[in-house]
Structure formats: C-alpha cells, structure tokens
Ligand SMILES: [Ca+2]
C-alpha cells in the first residue's frame with residue numbers, strides 16, 4: 658500500500674498548503690498605562706514575540722498615564738526586543754502615576770545604561786493623540802486593531818480630535834475608516850467574588866474618559882472587552898519569572914516584575930489577555946458574550962446589556978481555556994528576542 662499512501666500524503670500536503678494561506682499580520686497600536694501595574698510590561702513583551710513570529714506588526718505604543726520615565730522605559734523595552742525606532746506617544750492630559758519599576762530606565766552598570774534607549778537621552782516621545790492620528794492615517798482602511806490596556810484617556814482624546822495635518826477627518830470618522838476593532842482591558846462584566854458591582858481600576862481611575870469611549874466610539878467598530886474576571890482567572894506563574902529569563906544577565910521584564918510583585922506572587926494577566934485575543938482571535942482561547950452594549954456609570958461600573966447587532970462583546974473563558982491561555986501567555990512572554998541585545 659506504499660504508493661497510495663504517498664499519493665494521499667502528497668494530496669494532503671498540497672491540499673493543506675493551499676488552504677493554510679498565511680494570514681496578514683494584525684496591525685496593532687498598543688495603548689498602555691505602563692506605570693503602575695506590571696502586566697503592561699509582559700503584554701508588551703508578548704507583542705514583540707508575536708511580531709517576531711509574523712503574527713502582528715506593532716505600529717506604535719501610546720501611553721495613557723503621566724510619568725516622565727514611562728516613555729524612556731518603554732523605549733528601553735522596545736530597544737531590548739530589537740525595535741529601537743518604534744514610535745512612542747504619551748498623553749499630555751492623563752493623571753500622574755507613580756511606579757515601582759520605571760526606574761529601570763535609568764539603571765546604570767558602570768557608566769552605561771543597563772537598558773539602552775534614546776528617548777530621554779537624545780529624543781523625546783511624541784504627543785499621543787497626534788501619534789494615534791498619524792499612525793491611523795497611514796494605514797489601509799479597516800486594518801488597525803487598537804489594544805487599550807489602561808485608562809481611556811488617549812482614545813477619549815482621539816474621539817475629541819479634529820482634522821489636522823495627518824488627516825482631515827475628525828476622531829470618530831478616522832476611527833470608522835481605519836480601525837478594525839478595539840481590544841480593551843477594562844471593567845468587570847461578570848460577578849467578582851459575589852460582587853456584581855466590582856469597580857475595575859482602568860475605569861475607576863478615570864471614569865470620564867471611559868464613559869466617553871463607551872458613549873462615542875463608533876457603533877460599527879467592534880469593541881471586545883476583557884473584564885477583570887478574565888485576568889484574575891489566569892495568574893502568571895512565579896516559576897516562569899524565576900526560571901525563564903536567564904538567557905541574558907539582565908532582563909527588563911523579569912526585573913520589572915520582581916520590583917512590582919516580588920518573587921512570591923502570581924500576578925493576574927489582565928493586559929496579556931487583551932493582546933492574546935487581539936492578535937490570535939481565532940484560536941479558541943476565549944469565548945464571547947452575545948453582542949450588546951457597555952455603558953459606564955458614574956461610579957465606574959461597567960454595565961453590559963445584550964443588544965441585537967450591538968457593538969460590544971466581552972471575553973468568557975472555561976477552565977480548559979484558562980489552562981491553555983496561561984501556557985500560551987507564558988510561552989509568548991518568555992521567548993527571547995530574535996537577536997539578543
Ligand atoms: Ca528609541
């Protein structure tokens with residue numbers, strides 16, 4: 658039966674080669690409040706890995722809190738992962754946030770920066786809304802996924818923006834033309850520890866901007882919400898921090914994690930889940946609510962109501978999916994850069 662088997666194998670090989678067309682990399686803007694919590698840093702590492710694998714193209718990073726070291730630190734991480742010129746923007750209107758780990762940007766070994774960068778040395782970050790508008794205007798229509806994993810200050814300011822040198826379109830029209838979807842870590846869409854009115858930090862810490870996002874984001878551009886309940890169900894294993902980053906003497910992700918959470922904590926993976934969904938949406942890592950509408954109430958509660966052809970859905974996750982998600986997140990965070998610094 659050798660001959661038919663070979664024919665069959667050949668057929669299968671050709672057949673699958675024909676059907677497994679290489680998907681276009683997802684074009685991604687990462688909007689982050691990389692200051693307080695450390696999950697933003699792990700999420701950024703994931704995006705670099707995913708771009709190294711041809712799964713996404715990271716177009717820009719915009720920062721939605723104010724801290725003078727946020728952009729230098731982000732540039733240092735991007736440089737570590739081989740993307741020193743990735744554009745970085747920072748909000749001029751967002752509230753200040755202290756940080757336990759951003760000081761790594763200034764860490765020196767001898768006279769040299771431990772993590773080289775040029776922002777804060779010979780370059781300055783851009784203004785976030787201007788960078789968002791410039792980035793969107795340069796991309797094909799309907800192609801950009803925005804991953805928002807912090808306050809909604811930048812996307813609210815984008816919604817309020819008028820036509821400028823980058824595009825004659827105002828914020829909502831530019832979003833409608835260029836954005837494919839938003840993947841947002843914010844809110845609590847399901848009951849948390851018997852609390853059905855849990856107030857999640859990305860909303861509670863700047864309610865007006867999240868209210869504006871929920872109210873004014875175009876109805877025909879989907880938003881997928883990863884609620885507080887998803888990230889806490891997938892704690893990042895401390896064993897990975899201890900064991901998986903020693904391919905270099907100093908690693909910004911490991912050092913940031915230890916400064917923020919210490920060695921004995923499994924940090925929830927809130928921001929990482931929004932990245933995983935956004936870049937690998939069809940791998941069945943998550944389920945989805947029915948379509949509906951999220952509104953943000955004055956105390957920061959995110960209310961979801963089912964609605965036919967609604968703009969919003971939120972992620973759901975079975976125990977089996979949670980186990981798969983956790984392993985996928987770990988393997989994407991710990992992958993070394995293509996070229997070690
Ligand atoms: Ca740089």
Ligand SMILES: [Ca+2]
Nearest residue numbers: 690697806807
């Ligand atoms: Ca965050």
